[in-house]
Amino acid sequence: MDLSLIIGGQAGQGMDTFASLFEKTIKRCGYNVYAYSDYMSRIRGGHNYFNIRFSSENILAVKDNIDILFALDDETVNVHKHKVKDTGIVIADELVAEEDNITHLKLSDIARKLKNQKVANTVGLGAILKYLGVPINIAGEVIREEFTEDIANANLKALEEGYKLMDTRHHLDIKEDNSILINGNEAVGLGAIAAGCKFYCGYPMTPSTGILSFMAKHADEFNIAVDQVEDEVAALNMALGASYAGIRAMTGSSGGGFALMVEALSLAGIIEVPIVLINVQRPGPATGFPTRTEQADLRFMIHAGHGEFPRMVIALRDTEDAFYQTVRAFNIAEKYNIPVLLVSDQHLADGMTTKKPFNFRDIKIERNIQSSIEGEYKAYRLTESGVSPRIIPGKIEGATVLVDSDEHDEYGHITESGEIRTKMVEKRLKKFELLKEDIKEPWFIGDENPENLVVCWGSTYGTVKETVENLKDEGISIGALVFGDIWPFPTKKLLELKKKARNIIDVEQNATAQLDSLIREEALIKSDIKILKYDGRPFTADELYKRIREVI
Amino acid sequence: MSCQYELYEPSWCPGCGNYMIRTALKMALEELDIKPHEVVIVSGIGQAAKMPHYIKTNGFNGLHGRALPPAIGIKMANKNLNVIVESGDGDTYGEGGNHFIHAIRRNIDIAHFVHDNQIYGLTKGQASPTTAMGQITTLQFDGVKVEPVKPLALALTMGAGFVARGFAGDIPHLVGLMKEAIKYKGYALVDILQPCVVWNKVNTFSWYKNRVYHLPESYDYTNKEEAMKKALEFDDRIPIGILYREEKEAYLDKFDFIKEGPPLVDLELNPLDAEKLMDEFR
Numbered sequence: 001m002d003l004s005l006i007i008g009g010q011a012g013q014g015m016d017t018f019a020s021l022f023e024k025t026i027k028r029c030g031y032n033v034y035a036y037s038d039y040m041s042r043i044r045g046g047h048n049y050f051n052i053r054f055s056s057e058n059i060l061a062v063k064d065n066i067d068i069l070f071a072l073d074d075e076t077v078n079v080h081k082h083k084v085k086d087t088g089i090v091i092a093d094e095l096v097a098e099e100d101n102i103t104h105l106k107l108s109d110i111a112r113k114l115k116n117q118k119v120a121n122t123v124g125l126g127a128i129l130k131y132l133g134v135p136i137n138i139a140g141e142v143i144r145e146e147f148t149e150d151i152a153n154a155n156l157k158a159l160e161e162g163y164k165l166m167d168t169r170h171h172l173d174i175k176e177d178n179s180i181l182i183n184g185n186e187a188v189g190l191g192a193i194a195a196g197c198k199f200y201c202g203y204p205m206t207p208s209t210g211i212l213s214f215m216a217k218h219a220d221e222f223n224i225a226v227d228q229v230e231d232e233v234a235a236l237n238m239a240l241g242a243s244y245a246g247i248r249a250m251t252g253s254s255g256g257g258f259a260l261m262v263e264a265l266s267l268a269g270i271i272e273v274p275i276v277l278i279n280v281q282r283p284g285p286a287t288g289f290p291t292r293t294e295q296a297d298l299r300f301m302i303h304a305g306h307g308e309f310p311r312m313v314i315a316l317r318d319t320e321d322a323f324y325q326t327v328r329a330f331n332i333a334e335k336y337n338i339p340v341l342l343v344s345d346q347h348l349a350d351g352m353t354t355k356k357p358f359n360f361r362d363i364k365i366e367r368n369i370q371s372s373i374e375g376e377y378k379a380y381r382l383t384e385s386g387v388s389p390r391i392i393p394g395k396i397e398g399a400t401v402l403v404d405s406d407e408h409d410e411y412g413h414i415t416e417s418g419e420i421r422t423k424m425v426e427k428r429l430k431k432f433e434l435l436k437e438d439i440k441e442p443w444f445i446g447d448e449n450p451e452n453l454v455v456c457w458g459s460t461y462g463t464v465k466e467t468v469e470n471l472k473d474e475g476i477s478i479g480a481l482v483f484g485d486i487w488p489f490p491t492k493k494l495l496e497l498k499k500k501a502r503n504i505i506d507v508e509q510n511a512t513a514q515l516d517s518l519i520r521e522e523a524l525i526k527s528d529i530k531i532l533k534y535d536g537r538p539f540t541a542d543e544l545y546k547r548i549r550e551v552i
Numbered sequence: 553m554s555c556q557y558e559l560y561e562p563s564w565c566p567g568c569g570n571y572m573i574r575t576a577l578k579m580a581l582e583e584l585d586i587k588p589h590e591v592v593i594v595s596g597i598g599q600a601a602k603m604p605h606y607i608k609t610n611g612f613n614g615l616h617g618r619a620l621p622p623a624i625g626i627k628m629a630n631k632n633l634n635v636i637v638e639s640g641d642g643d644t645y646g647e648g649g650n651h652f653i654h655a656i657r658r659n660i661d662i663a664h665f666v667h668d669n670q671i672y673g674l675t676k677g678q679a680s681p682t683t684a685m686g687q688i689t690t691l692q693f694d695g696v697k698v699e700p701v702k703p704l705a706l707a708l709t710m711g712a713g714f715v716a717r718g719f720a721g722d723i724p725h726l727v728g729l730m731k732e733a734i735k736y737k738g739y740a741l742v743d744i745l746q747p748c749v750v751w752n753k754v755n756t757f758s759w760y761k762n763r764v765y766h767l768p769e770s771y772d773y774t775n776k777e778e779a780m781k782k783a784l785e786f787d788d789r790i791p792i793g794i795l796y797r798e799e800k801e802a803y804l805d806k807f808d809f810i811k812e813g814p815p816l817v818d819l820e821l822n823p824l825d826a827e828k829l830m831d832e833f834r
Contacts, residue, residue, distance in 0.1 A: 365821050
């Protein structure tokens with residue numbers, strides 16, 4: 001079983017609620033869900049939709065062709081009708097324009113009779129769930145959990161009315177459900193909380209706002225200081241202050257907001273205060289496409305900041321990876337006293353996926369903080385590794401911690417000495433060499449020693465995995481490397497596979513093939529074929545399949 | 553006196569007002585009996601911002617204009633630290649203007665000492681946000697064409713609960729202001745008039761000396777209207793002292809877990825605590 005549903009309409013028509021009720025109900029039936037939301041940068045009107053795929057298989061991407069279209073307005077019919085399979089169905093309210101092959105239901109009429117216009121979509125939900133053969137009690141339970149009693153009751157009535165409207169076509173077998181349904185932003189927030197992050201600040205910016213909201217929602221419960229700052233310049237500076245004072249701190253934004261943090265990123269480099277930050281990418285330049293997706297900030301993340309200093313850049317590949325990598329980012333930041341930059345994008349941030357519950361038991365918090373010192377404390381003590389012992393200001397009587405954005409001596413005092421400068425530059429860069437030992441090779445999917453080797457990074461993972469597996473099933477020798485740790489850049493696995501590969505196929509959601517250029521620079525390999533997409537929409541599984549098929 | 557603050561040799565010009573401000577700061581901290589490791593001096597960039605290098609406390613010498621954000625982060629992480637921001641007029645009212653406005657709104661418990669010499673010192677004599685209109689500088693050859701910032705009036709309109717002005721040339725008075733500002737629970741602004749002996753040939757030591765006067769004992773610093781008048785009095789006579797003071801809820805007291813609990817820095821971290829969040833996603 002592998003079905004897809006699109007619900008579309010104007011902003012403000014309640015699609016979010018429908019989608020979350022539908023996704024959770026299907027998940028509770030024991031199915032995997034992958035849902036992507038496509039929305040405009042506006043509060044009312046326009047055209048927004050959710051593409052919700054659900055399957056008994058492990059799915060990680062949406063498909064172009066769908067089985068159910070639930071249209072809340074005429075435009076949805078126009079935009080998506082061609083995607084509906086011959087075996088599929090188009091369901092619409094009776095107010096939506098009359099057209100062939102549309103099953104019109106009296107959704108608004110029923111809602112009116114129930115004296116609550118807002119429940120029209122829930123009538124539709126009932127009709128669709130009946131069509132899929134989902135027992136009503138499962139959806140009822142979800143509704144009771146999501147709403148307060150009065151609203152839940154109104155929706156339960158609407159759901160029942162909806163169940164009367166359709167015949168059952170698919171019979172979803174109910175299986176045991178032991179999954180979670182989570183999006184990328186929530187997974188990052190959860191990772192931060194698990195890692196002991198006690199300070200998160202940010203300025204609202206789509207598509208990164210979900211992390212700030214998640215942290216704010218759980219702030220009191222987990223004693224996290226969450227601050228909505230005046231601008232992103234303040235954000236990173238403030239987070240650095242919190243980290244300097246000894247707590248785990250994080251900030252995040254999207255492209256333009258990250259651009260404002262660049263000055264303080266350089267500060268983090270020289271003061272050697274650990275920090276975790278995330279850029280949830282959206283298409284630029286400048287304001288670009290606020291609600292859409294792209295992977296065009298890779299080079300920017302690697303090079304942002306004046307001067308030379310070590311950093312780690314980690315691309316998040318799916319929700320599970322987002323959780324564990326966020327936890328790891330805090331440990332690495334404190335191991336080397338460096339900034340660790342996480343890269344996500346709108347596709348991952350907003351995409352809902354089912355995953356097995358995350359494992360909190362194996363999470364280790366490694367802080368690398370000294371509780372006592374011998375002799376005089378020097379924040380920038382020159383050591384073999386380049387990492388200076390760190391203490392928390394105020395915790396050791398007689399010991400003070402001075403950090404400085406100027407070039408400084410071991411005590412943190414301003415210096416003009418060329419000799420000290422050279423030592424400090426080398427000290428900082430030594431940490432980068434050491435960091436390389438922590439870098440993990442990219443995930444590998446597909447044939448061993450494939451003739452066709454796909455290279456990609458971050459959130460294209462799911463689509464690439466599904467596509468490569470399908471092509472492999474067709475007898476094509478194909479594999480893929482999916483980069484997560486991307487700076488310092490791991491080359492070992494790539495160089496090994498390069499020996500056998502005939503074609504290296506670079507798949508990225510940007511126009512300039514930034515991973516390809518990185519590979520050329522770091523591994524002295526160039527890709528043979530580039531499959532790039534920069535229309536602001538994620539690759540669908542069908543689309544990537546076609547584009548790879550065309551070139552191999 | 554139980555604690556003594558160690559000083560380092562500054563690189564300020566001889567005669568600079570910063571020496572006097574440092575002396576006052578040292579005296580204020582010693583008289584309040586705060587130990588050096590319990591203080592963090594946060595600064596941006598500029599001559600004033602070199603303060604963390606010249607007096608031994610914890611120090612965060614950050615970026616130009618960005619002294620306030622890290623100071624706020626530090627205080628949030630460890631409410632037990634005494635957080636003092638030392639910055640100049642350019643740092644605070646120019647490059648950091650937005651942070652200044654929003655720090656006032658937050659009313660977090662930090663003392664902010666602005667060394668206001670009405671000129672840019674470190675970059676050699678250009679106008680600062682508080683340089684008077686018409687003043688000729690090394691960059692504004694035919695005089696400054698924009699209105700100066702009126703920091704105290706601005707702070708008052710933003711709802712600051714502690715607004716004061718000091719003069720580097722009146723150390724005993726300045727020590728008193730600093731002590732009150734450090735003790736004040738909330739954001740406390742002290743704008744400190746200070747001559748720049750090299751670059752500001754207008755606002756010299758004697759220029760200030762001839763103008764400043766202590767607010768009389770009868771002055772009611774809880775009267776905001778009166779405070780606004782005093783904040784705008786900056787010509788032949790310049791009042792120094794606490795212009796306005798109001799007790800109001802400090803930012804961190806609005807977070808129950810910070811108000812009632814230990815400083816965040818003292819919390820134990822246990823990943824398993826977060827496992828219950830899984831239920832939200834089932």
